[in-house]
Amino acid sequence: MTEMSVRIGSLTLANPVMPASGTFAEGLARAADLNRLGALVTKTITRELRAGNPLPRVAETVGGMLNAIGIPSKGVPYFLEHTLPLMGAFAPPLVVSISAPTAEGFASLAAEVSVPGVAAIEANISCPNIEEDGRAFAMRPGSTEAVIRQIRAATALPLWAKLTPNTGEVPEVARAAEAAGADALVVANTILAMSVDLASFRPRLGNVMGGLSGPAIKPIVLRQVYQCARAVHIPVIGCGGISTAEDAAEYMIAGATAVQVGTATFLHPGAMEAVIDGLSRFCAARGIVRVAELTGALKREETDEAELEWAEPPT
C-alpha cells in the first residue's frame, strides 16, 4: 500500500486530495464518503451578506464550464453557528476559504474565523467574479504581498493563498505571497472568460464575464503550478481541471504537494475518492512507496536551463 499522507507546512493530510472551494458543501455527503478526503475546503465566506450574481450563473463550454456565481454568503455568524458544526462532524481537517474587498477586511475576517475546528485559512485573493472587471488582489505582486501580510498578522492558523491564473506575473506573485508569510499556495482559481449566445446575441452569463474551469484549463494551470513550485519553497496545491488520478499525478510531478478537485465532482460525485484510489495504484505500479515522492519528480535534466528562462523570469 502506498503511504498517502502529505505535509502542507505544519498540517499533515491523510492524502493529497481535497475539494476546490466553491465546489463542495455538505450535500456531497449524500453521494460520497467525505471522511476519505485529505481535507475539506469551504465555499468562500465573506463578512458582508452577498446575494450573488444574476442568472444564468453557469454556461458550459468545450471541455469545461464557465461560472459567475458571485460568492453568495450568509456571513460569519451563519458560518460559525451552522457550517462549522456541520463540517466538524467529518474527520478531515477543515480549511476555510475567505474573501473581503480590502486587505483590512481580509485580516479581520481571518481573525474572526480563527476558531477551534478550523485547521487552515485559504485566502481567496483571486475570485474573478466579485471585483470590478474581474480584477483580483493576486494579479499583482504588490497587492498580493500587502493583503497576505495583513492576514498573516491577524491569524496564527496555517495560511494558504489562492492565486489567480489571470496574471502575467505568476512567479512574482507566488514569491510575494511567500514573502508575506503564506504557508502554502493554491494554484489556481478559474480563468477569466466569457461566452456569447448566438441565438440572442447576449452573454451566456448574467455577469457577462466568469471563470473557466474543467479539463480545458488543465495544461495552463499545470504550467503555472510548475512555475510557482520553482519560484517558492512553500508547498503548492494544484487546482485546475483535475478529473482523474493521472491528472493529479501530472500536477504533483510538476511540483504540487497536494491537489484540489472541483468541476469534476459536479460530473462524478465520487471523483475525489477515485483520484485518491487511483493515485495509490499509480504509485504502487511504479514502486513508489510514498505519494509525496511524486512532488517535483519532473525529469528535465536534458533541457537546457537557458531555454526555460522565459518560464521563470529572473527576480
Next chain:
Amino acid sequence: MRVAKLAFTVRLRRIPPIPQVASPSEPTETGAASQLAEVLSHRAVNAEYRHLVLRCGAPTCHALPGQFFQLLCPSPPGEAPFLRRPMSLYGADAAAGTVEFLYKVTGAGTRGLAILATGDALDVFGPLGHGFTIDSAWHHVVAIGRGAGLATLAPLAGAAGTRGIGVTALLSARRPDLVVSDTLFREHGAQVLTVTDQEGTSGPAHVERLLRGLIAEGRCDAFFTCGSARLLRVLQRLAREFGIPGQVALEQQMACGLGMCFCCVRDFHSGDGIVHKRVCWDGPVFDLLEAVA
C-alpha cells in the same frame, strides 16, 4: 434510505405511507448514487416527447414522485454536453428495478439522450431533491401542468392512487397531440381534462373557471403543479382565496445537483422579503405560495 424503504413497502403491502419531508435545508433522503442503467425501451410518444425506460438498482429505482436525476448524456454528433442534465422522474418501480423519464428534445443534452438505443448504458445520478408530499387525509387533489411539466406530475397518479386519493389531471399543451401523461393518469383512475392553445382552451381565464368548478364540487383538497408560471399565478390566487394547500415543482439550470454550486437559485417569499433558495437542494418541490411566480 428511510423514505425509499417506505415506498418499497407500499408497493408490496399497499399500506399508504405518509412521507416525512424534512425542513428544506435538512433533507432526510440519503443514498444518492451514480450508476450505469441499461436502456430497456426508448420510443417517441409524439412529435416532441420521448419515453425512456431504464433497468437499474437501488437507490435509483426507489426514487419518489417529484425527485429528479442528473443524467450524464451521451454526445450527439457534433456536440459534447459537458455538464449533467437534470431530469425529473416520470416513473420508478422498485420491485421491477426500473426508472422512467419522459423528455422533450430541446438541446445538446436531450439530443444526446435521443440517440440511446435499447441495451445502451446511461449514467444516472440520483435520486435527488425533495419530492411531492401527499397527505393521506386528502380525498381528491388536482394536478395541473403544462408542457414538459406534465412528465413531472405523472408519478403523482400512482402515488395518490395507492393512498385512495382521487385525482383530477388538468393537462395543458400547445396542441392536443402534444399532451403527455394523460394515458398514465387515466390508467390510475384519474379524471383527465386537457386544454390546448390550438383549441383556445388553455388561457388562464378558462383554466380558472375549470378549477373553480372543481373547487365548488369539493374535488380540490390540494394543488400540484409544474411547467407554467402563468398557471402557478392562477393557482396561487385560488389557493389564497380558498385556503387550499399546494406544491409546485420548479425547474432551473443546474450544475452539481447537490446544493454545492449555487447556480440554480430562484427567488422565494420569506416573511416580508425575498430569499434565494437552491432548486436542487431546497426543492425542486416547493410550497405553492412560497414560489415567486
